[in-house]
Amino acid sequence: MQKREDAVIHIPDDIYSKLTFLIGDSEYISNTPVVVYDELRVEFLSDLSKKLLGQQNIRDYPDVATFAFWCRKSNLLRIMNDQDVDHLRLGLGLAFHICPSNVPVNFAFSLAFGILSGNTCVVRLPSNNHESSIIIVKALSDLLHSTKYVDVVKFIHLIKFERDDHVNQFWMSVADARIVWGGDATVSLMRKYDCKPRSREVVFPDRFSLCAINAEYVLQVTKNELDAICKNLFNDIYIMDQNACSSPQLFAWVGNDKSVINRAKKILWSDFSNHVQERHDLEPIHYMNKYVNACKNAIQYDNIVSIKHENNLLFHIELSNFHDKQQDQRGYFGTIQEVSINTLDELSEIIDDRCQTLTYLGFSKDYLHRFVVDNQLRGIDRIVPIGRSLDMGTIWDGYDIIGHLSRIVHIY
Amino acid sequence: MIDLKNTSTFNLSQPKKEEFLIEILNNLTEFHLENCQEYNSLMSKFKRVDAKAKSIEDVPFLPVRLFKHVDFLSIPQSKVIKTMTSSGTSGQEVSRIYLDKETSALQIKVLSKIVSDFIGPHRLPMLVIDSKSIISNRKKFSARTAGVLGFSMFGRDVEFALDDDMSFNFDRVREFIEKYKDENILIFGFTFIIWKHFVEELERLDVKVNISNGILIHGGGWKQIESQSVSNEEYKERLYNITNIRKIHNYYGMVEQAGSIFMECEYGFLHASSFSDIIIRDHANYTSQDIGTRGLIQLLSVIPKSYPGHSLLSEDIGEIYGADDCQCGRKGKYFKVYGRVKNAETRGCSDTYT
Numbered sequence: 001m002q003k004r005e006d007a008v009i010h011i012p013d014d015i016y017s018k019l020t021f022l023i024g025d026s027e028y029i030s031n032t033p034v035v036v037y038d039e040l041r042v043e044f045l046s047d048l049s050k051k052l053l054g055q056q057n058i059r060d061y062p063d064v065a066t067f068a069f070w071c072r073k074s075n076l077l078r079i080m081n082d083q084d085v086d087h088l089r090l091g092l093g094l095a096f097h098i099c100p101s102n103v104p105v106n107f108a109f110s111l112a113f114g115i116l117s118g119n120t121c122v123v124r125l126p127s128n129n130h131e132s133s134i135i136i137v138k139a140l141s142d143l144l145h146s147t148k149y150v151d152v153v154k155f156i157h158l159i160k161f162e163r164d165d166h167v168n169q170f171w172m173s174v175a176d177a178r179i180v181w182g183g184d185a186t187v188s189l190m191r192k193y194d195c196k197p198r199s200r201e202v203v204f205p206d207r208f209s210l211c212a213i214n215a216e217y218v219l220q221v222t223k224n225e226l227d228a229i230c231k232n233l234f235n236d237i238y239i240m241d242q243n244a245c246s247s248p249q250l251f252a253w254v255g256n257d258k259s260v261i262n263r264a265k266k267i268l269w270s271d272f273s274n275h276v277q278e279r280h281d282l283e284p285i286h287y288m289n290k291y292v293n294a295c296k297n298a299i300q301y302d303n304i305v306s307i308k309h310e311n312n313l314l315f316h317i318e319l320s321n322f323h324d325k326q327q328d329q330r331g332y333f334g335t336i337q338e339v340s341i342n343t344l345d346e347l348s349e350i351i352d353d354r355c356q357t358l359t360y361l362g363f364s365k366d367y368l369h370r371f372v373v374d375n376q377l378r379g380i381d382r383i384v385p386i387g388r389s390l391d392m393g394t395i396w397d398g399y400d401i402i403g404h405l406s407r408i409v410h411i412y
Numbered sequence: 413m414i415d416l417k418n419t420s421t422f423n424l425s426q427p428k429k430e431e432f433l434i435e436i437l438n439n440l441t442e443f444h445l446e447n448c449q450e451y452n453s454l455m456s457k458f459k460r461v462d463a464k465a466k467s468i469e470d471v472p473f474l475p476v477r478l479f480k481h482v483d484f485l486s487i488p489q490s491k492v493i494k495t496m497t498s499s500g501t502s503g504q505e506v507s508r509i510y511l512d513k514e515t516s517a518l519q520i521k522v523l524s525k526i527v528s529d530f531i532g533p534h535r536l537p538m539l540v541i542d543s544k545s546i547i548s549n550r551k552k553f554s555a556r557t558a559g560v561l562g563f564s565m566f567g568r569d570v571e572f573a574l575d576d577d578m579s580f581n582f583d584r585v586r587e588f589i590e591k592y593k594d595e596n597i598l599i600f601g602f603t604f605i606i607w608k609h610f611v612e613e614l615e616r617l618d619v620k621v622n623i624s625n626g627i628l629i630h631g632g633g634w635k636q637i638e639s640q641s642v643s644n645e646e647y648k649e650r651l652y653n654i655t656n657i658r659k660i661h662n663y664y665g666m667v668e669q670a671g672s673i674f675m676e677c678e679y680g681f682l683h684a685s686s687f688s689d690i691i692i693r694d695h696a697n698y699t700s701q702d703i704g705t706r707g708l709i710q711l712l713s714v715i716p717k718s719y720p721g722h723s724l725l726s727e728d729i730g731e732i733y734g735a736d737d738c739q740c741g742r743k744g745k746y747f748k749v750y751g752r753v754k755n756a757e758t759r760g761c762s763d764t765y766t
Contacts, residue, residue, distance in 0.1 A: 281696070
């Protein structure tokens, strides 16, 4: 049977000449959508997962492995099952992605979200060539050469181009959705361009994340549980060295008995310190950046009571209270800024729309639910147990990304 | 007060020198704790408020980069007579160092004691490998201005080898060399300026100038010519090839501790004088390292009183080769510098549209 011709967008010569295609070199870009979670596309991603996980050196690239693990078939099926299935959903058409340079695998997640939601994806990769992204691009390219995926090929375009207003403007003018990673400045830059009236945006500006620990709970855990807690905290703090928007910047100890908090701190941090010593090492410049940042903050912020560090891997910065610019007070590469509060509700004082992830230890889901509702919070989009702060998913930054990048066809 | 006159510059053995230094450094720590609010606040929060260090390793330090972010003053603003800035390349933040009369005078005295050990007690005819425009704005001091002006006190009949457009003026230089051919000449310049506008330029033109009676002193860092990976040995050799200068001394120092520089001896090692010292520290825990181990360089100096800069942790990598036993005969620690801590990629979600 003859298939209906795809609707296509022609890239003008002056724009085309400025593009470098890593995958999907074409002057004509389809903007024909398919249904969300299209079977062939799910198959494609799970094959990509297998291909990546099957690579010999995959252990050297934990970020690639994380992505590959995420897009294995069983996980994709789980995500599909969690979705609202009452409605028929199709992609919007053409999705244009701007991806950041300092999280190499980010483009892969963005691409996966875009194709799972039924769109053609044009993904602008950052100018640097990170090994992790080279590995994924190679795997994608290999897979797309197989005849099995001849119908997926035309929906994936990975491109590079120098910062250029004309090129950006072109893509914005034809895109049905734009996905912008990279922080406040990039988001506002991309908003300068004219977009189609019905185009949608999914943007990821700068965020602030924090962690709440129930002191009472820490006193009750077994040694094994304590080790597991340390492992989880380690992942939250050191995998991205607190540079990710979902990495905790502030640690709030919750408990109305100061002596309980003090005992809990002692137990947790001495174990954690040993744990970090065994597992981590930083680049010399990162030690220095952390130290200078701690000194700078000590002078700038009155709420800093003390700065303690046995070695340079882990800094503990004790805060007496919050101030109105609390979210500007940052720490990286293993800087634990900690404050003691009586109840979780006191935390609401510093929560605004910039807050993204609250990681927690020792609170029930019901209690956290009540905390959000009762305090009518303007911020916090994710509340996850410690250790899960970096888990990427189709629900992110308060968006249901698949939902946002697709449209409902209402049939009744 | 420091007894400069009766303290020899390079003759104190390391233990004697540390006895001499620790008292002065503790006094400085105490002075800054009392007079610089930012310093006091920082030290209080790090629980380092006592000024009774038992050894020079125990003297608390500040990261030198902090001077790019914080204005440190241990004197009233009204006493500031000079503000020095680091030579940050465009776009970078620069350090601001505030000097009063006392600190400024001490810088000159210490520098003079150190340099005279290498060029002798008398002023020499001086050729600056730079343009005269570098010293025109005297209120705002860049490291280059400070260097040229600082060293000018060891010279007389100062001549500049470069024109304002940084081109080499052969006529002026030849005339100068001819005039002073029978005495020692002091030649001074910045490491990368000498390299770019003197060595490479003369090599390109295939011209030589004979200044075998010259003593060349250069400093300011290797960063700008690091990409060409020029070693100190190659630097000296190629300079010699075009000038016949044998006496070439690099110096290491920073605007945050101007005056107490570390001069390279005849055997290629940098030396700490009696008025300053260095300690090598491990990146991961800041413990002090033994001879022969590379690490971060901490610099101590008796000079900084108008600002808390007597003990600074730099971002330079160095290695101590020994103490009191350099073949040149100078006492104290001698060391080498291996450039700066490398910048590394930072992962994360900060603004990254590149």
